[in-house]
Amino acid sequence: MDDERTEELGSLTAIFPELIIDPTNPFTATLELPIAPTTPLLARFIPASTSETESAHVEKDVRLTQLPPLTLHLNLPESYPNDAPPKVELKAQYDWLPKEKLAELEAEVASLWEEYGHCQILFSYIDYVQQAAERGFDFHQSAAGCLVLQADQESKLVAFAAQKEQENFNKGTYDCGICLEPKKGSACHRMKRCGHVFCKSCLKDFYNNAITEGNVTGVECLDPDCGALDANGRRMRVKKHRLVHPRELLAMGIEEPMVRRYVEMKRKKKLETDKMTVYCPRTWCNGPAKSKKYPPIPADLTTYVDNEISDDSDDANDIPAAPATDPAIMKVIDDVDRLAVCEKCELAFCRVCYNGWHGHYVHCRPRNPGELTAEEKASYDYIAKHTTPCSYCSAPSSKTHGCNHMTCKRCLTHFCYLCGAYLDGQNPYVHFNTAGTTCYQRLWDFEEGDEGQAPRDERGLVAPQAPEFADEDEDDAAEAAAARAQAEENNRIIFPAAPAAAPRNDNPIMVAMAQFDWLAVLNEEEEEPPRNARERVARRHRDRLARNPPGRGAAQAVRNHERGRGGGRRGGQAGGGNRQELEQRQQAELQRFLAMAARDEEEGWDSDELGNDDEDFVIPRR
């Protein structure tokens, strides 16, 4: 008599031809069950919670239509079906199904056997597992609301799903809407974003043609309604252009050079429409500046990050960027990063004044005044008229009260508020105590600030109430007394009259509105350390000395000057006697020289001259 078990396995093989009966044990069988939930299974991938990856703790939700199969091992004991349930063991490929779930499914066989009254239940059980699989094992009803897995399983499962989907797709037949012929799935391509299907050969022909002709916007899905209908299915007046990712073009078999041409054209187009793009000032180059927004095209096009494509709300790209004259943007440019580097010729230049890069410390204004709004222009003009720029960093400063010895709030440089001359921090008052110079005995001019006072000289200095960019120097009595003492000494030394400094009004220059955060600059690694900056100052002075040999002892004065800037401002006031007198004289000489040198620079400066190493160390005056 036939064993009931053999009979049951026999009929099971008829239903599931893929059932494998163990050749060594006729009552043991294996069946692989494909898993394709009717609604895609939501899987959440959680990164392993090691302390190192804590920072990159990003959960990722993926919907899977196909999952790796379950393997069902059946073992029918001798007493089955009358006295014992079948033994079952379930195993998921890649172990994607949690152990608890597998145990739950395995336990069900006993209760089914019980429920059916101890009869043959193999088919019912398999059907039960299959139905559970179609429901996605009810993970949507679990506490997490989805299948929760480790992040390292993501790639395997996603790849499996993609492969299965592709296999299923390849098995189908599709009518290509372009050549109007039915094609095998393997010869077709399904558009990633919208799912429209065309044959690869038509797609390749069309896209190759479009790319060759430079029709970048044509590289989109070819379905007439794709992107043309709104959420309610109505035809929109303006159609969305959703361009195909280069990866997809490569996948449908378009040659790499053609895809590269597409990516390059697309990037160029975006760069050109972006109002924020700045171009290299070298007339023979005119390349765009490097930008984080449009990263260079990688050697491997599949890794190309296309913000337009990854972003579903890509119409944002069609909105033209606000013009660069927008005050907010101008401010950003000023505050953040004016350094631009040309993509083509690697020239480093300033994106505001378009000169060769002048460092972060220099204030500049846009090369083209037409780019300014009336309000900005008024601000610039006001600053030009009513402030004195720092002699080093050209930060504009205005005095509210106190003496004319100023210390720049930004770079701590000492300078004269009246003529803008560079002052030695160690002994700044010599400038006001040198007979014959324009600022002689004018330390206390406009002591109350110049608000409301009539201009006293041809410079017409009328200080505004705001903006207050620099601190006026301490006006404590001790300092003033020291200054007066020095004045007496200096009076004994007669200098030939120095030419007056150039009127500032005619040079509305080297000023900018935004105040630079000096400390922030210092803290930035790539920035020049302040020590370097000082060395550059020193070098600049030496350059001037070399070109225009100063009077006796000037070199010594420069050295003193450097020492003075390094140390305390008041340190130098100690000591005295002949040595101090000598030093003072040397410094006075230096001041006079600097005033002249400054004038020379003004004449010699050419704003269009770029990349000249020497000019780099000169405050641009235009």
Add this chain to the structure above:
Amino acid sequence: MSSNKRLMKELGEITASPPEGCTITPPTEDMFIWDVTMEGPTDSVYAGGKYHIQIVLPKEYPFKPPVLSFKTKIYHPNVSNDERGAMCLGMLKAEEWKPPNKISEVLKLVRAVLAAPQPDDAVETGIAEQFKNDRKSFDKVAKEWVGKYAK
């Protein structure tokens, strides 16, 4: 792709089941020039008119749109009032044309536009103005032209 193959297929389909009111004369020498006779839609001012429309298919067809011209004069805001009788509408624009569009669909669109002119997309702005503001006069002239040219 071979546009010839697709053209043959389309021609087969369109002669087997031509769009309403259209008769397609099979091209003899040049596969890329099709002649169509379209009857004016019955509920429009063009009722009773017979229009000869020539469809010129570009070599790149279906990657490029076909070019339509009315060989019969028609008083219509969307058809140029010259010997070209050009019609440039919606899907026929180069940037809006999609290869899956077919000539039968184009003809259906043309007929829909005959029934309902689109003055906002007009090539003849004068006619469009009249259509919008003085519908009576427009209807009168259009009907006159049917009698004069399209019988």
